Amino acid sequence: MPHTPPMRRPLLLALSLLALTACNNAPSQSAPLAPRPALVVTAGDIAQPGPAYIAEVRAVSRAELAFAVSGRVARLHADVGNAVRAGQLLAELDTTPLRAQLQAASSDETAARVRWQEVRQRHSRIHAAQLGQAISAGEMDAVKAELAAAAAALDAASAQRSQAEWALAQASLRAPVDGVIGSRQLAVGQSAGPGANVFTVEGSGRELSLWLPANIQLAAGQRLTLQHERQLYSGKVLRVAPTLGAGGQHQVFISAPAEAQPGDTWQVMVGRNPGHGISIPLRAVLPGHTGQPSHVLRLADDGNTVEKVAVMTGNVQDDRIQIVSGLKAGDAVVVAGAAAITPGTRVKPVLLRDGGSHE
Numbered sequence: 001m002p003h004t005p006p007m008r009r010p011l012l013l014a015l016s017l018l019a020l021t022a023c024n025n026a027p028s029q030s031a032p033l034a035p036r037p038a039l040v041v042t043a044g045d046i047a048q049p050g051p052a053y054i055a056e057v058r059a060v061s062r063a064e065l066a067f068a069v070s071g072r073v074a075r076l077h078a079d080v081g082n083a084v085r086a087g088q089l090l091a092e093l094d095t096t097p098l099r100a101q102l103q104a105a106s107s108d109e110t111a112a113r114v115r116w117q118e119v120r121q122r123h124s125r126i127h128a129a130q131l132g133q134a135i136s137a138g139e140m141d142a143v144k145a146e147l148a149a150a151a152a153a154l155d156a157a158s159a160q161r162s163q164a165e166w167a168l169a170q171a172s173l174r175a176p177v178d179g180v181i182g183s184r185q186l187a188v189g190q191s192a193g194p195g196a197n198v199f200t201v202e203g204s205g206r207e208l209s210l211w212l213p214a215n216i217q218l219a220a221g222q223r224l225t226l227q228h229e230r231q232l233y234s235g236k237v238l239r240v241a242p243t244l245g246a247g248g249q250h251q252v253f254i255s256a257p258a259e260a261q262p263g264d265t266w267q268v269m270v271g272r273n274p275g276h277g278i279s280i281p282l283r284a285v286l287p288g289h290t291g292q293p294s295h296v297l298r299l300a301d302d303g304n305t306v307e308k309v310a311v312m313t314g315n316v317q318d319d320r321i322q323i324v325s326g327l328k329a330g331d332a333v334v335v336a337g338a339a340a341i342t343p344g345t346r347v348k349p350v351l352l353r354d355g356g357s358h359e
Contacts, residue, residue, distance in 0.1 A: 035304060038347035039336040043278045043327050052227070052267040053210055057260040060205030063177055064197045067093060068170040073190050078199075080184050084175040090199055093171040093192065102164035105157070112157035116150040123147045179203035182262045202262035207238060208254040210268055214244060218252050218270070225269040226257070232318075233257045235268070278327060279320045281352075284335040285313060297334040297341055298327065299349060306334060308343040 071093030078090045123143045129135045182202040186192055208226070212218070218237050226233040241251040254268065285294050294313055297306040314322030327333070334341060335352055 035346045035348040036341075037350050038306070038334050038341060039352050040299060040332045040349045041281055041284060041335040041352045043280050043323065043329055043331045043333060052269050053212060055208035055210035055226075055254060055266050055268045057206055057256055057262050057264045057266060058209050059179065059182070059202035059262050060207050061177060061179070061203030062182075063175075063179070063201045063203065065090070065173055065176070065199040065201065066195050066197050067173055067192045068194055069093070069098070069167045070191065070193050071095075071098070071171060073186050073188050073192055076184075076186075076188055078175075078181050078184075080181050082181045084179060084181060084201060086175055086177050088175045089172060090175055090181075091173045091186065095168060095171045098164070098168045098171055102161070102168055105161040105164040109154070109157035109161045112150070112154040116147075116154045119143070119147045119150040173199065175201050177201060177203045180262060206256040206258075206260045206262070208235065208256050208260070208266055208268065210252045210254060211245065211249045212252055212270065214248045214250060216270055224254060226254070227267040227269065228259070228264070233259075278323050278329050279317075280323060280327070280333055281335050282316060282319050282321045284333050285311065285321055296327070297343065299332040299334075299347075303332075303349065304346050306341055306343060306345055306347055 073091060074094040075092045076090075077092075078084055078088070084090065123146075126135060126140055126143045130137075130140050179201040182200040184199055185196075186198045192198055218224075218240060220237050220239055222237045224235045224237065226235045235254045235256070238253045238255055240253075244250050256266075260266065280296070284296055286296065288294050288310070293310045295308050295310045298309045299305070300307045309326050311326030312324040314324045316322070332349060332351075334347070341347065
């Protein structure tokens with residue numbers, strides 16, 4: 001057995017300790033890596049919009065205005081699209097005939113008042129004479145009847161004068177609420193009849209008015225898809241008219257987006273028809289190499305491991321794409337960062353909801 005010199009023993013001991021320390025500090029090859037978070041989305045069935053109907057945007061607070069008297073339009077002070085305040089003057093009729101009627105009624109009232117005052121004075125004299133037994137009872141009865149008739153004539157004349165004043169005031173049409181002029185059906189020089197709608201003032205709030213066949217039933221709170229100028233919106237049924245209108249149709253009122261303006265027409269998709277295939281966000285699809293199909297990373301059955309799946313794509317609508325084959329409804333696919341994840345990697349799924357929020 002070879003003999004180790006005493007001077008080399010400390011050196012060998014130091015080298016042995018260094019080797020042992022290095023082994024303890026080396027990373028363990030068997031320690032599992034923590035799963036990385038991955039944003040995933042659930043593939044959903046495609047549903048095609050149902051039949052579309054035309055709805056008109058109207059104000060929740062809405063006033064249809066008409067003159068209460070007939071006459072010729074003399075002046076207009078507002079037009080369609082103008083913002084108006086409550087009490088603002090919108091239109092005026094020619095007041096010449098109405099002023100003449102008021103003058104005549106005032107004259108009749110003045111004459112009736114003079115007549116009543118004369119009879120009342122004579123009644124007072126006859127009454128005083130009756131107390132002195134200077135006249136007969138028949139004369140007193142006659143003057144009483146005359147006074148009653150004069151009073152009735154004065155009341156009638158006063159009523160005619162009040163009516164003429166009211167008619168003159170009605171020749172000015174004013175806005176009852178703050179709002180926007182939605183429609184106007186008269187022009188200067190045109191004759192306006194009492195009760196005929198000549199202005200519409202659209203007040204606060206907006207809603208869609210929709211007429212539907214009686215066989216299409218909607219309920220308050222039901223969600224509907226709206227379309228205007230190629231943009232899609234969501235609406236909700238506010239109320240359904242309890243009675244049917246012309247042609248057996250019923251009126252439905254739907255919430256209107258902020259973009260809706262009175263008088264505009266919007267499309268309302270009622271119901272949805274089954275489509276073909278499913279859809280996922282467009283960014284979840286990874287393009288294949290030359291000659292290779294597109295693919296996605298799908299969560300395997302264990303819910304944590306990603307696997308590469310070839311897919312056949314179809315139409316693109318907004319930020320979603322149709323998947324013709326390769327996936328089924330309910331499959332969870334990685335929607336962000338899929339290009340940086342290797343198939344077979346274990347991930348911690350973070351579910352994306354409603355296309356915008358995740359938890």
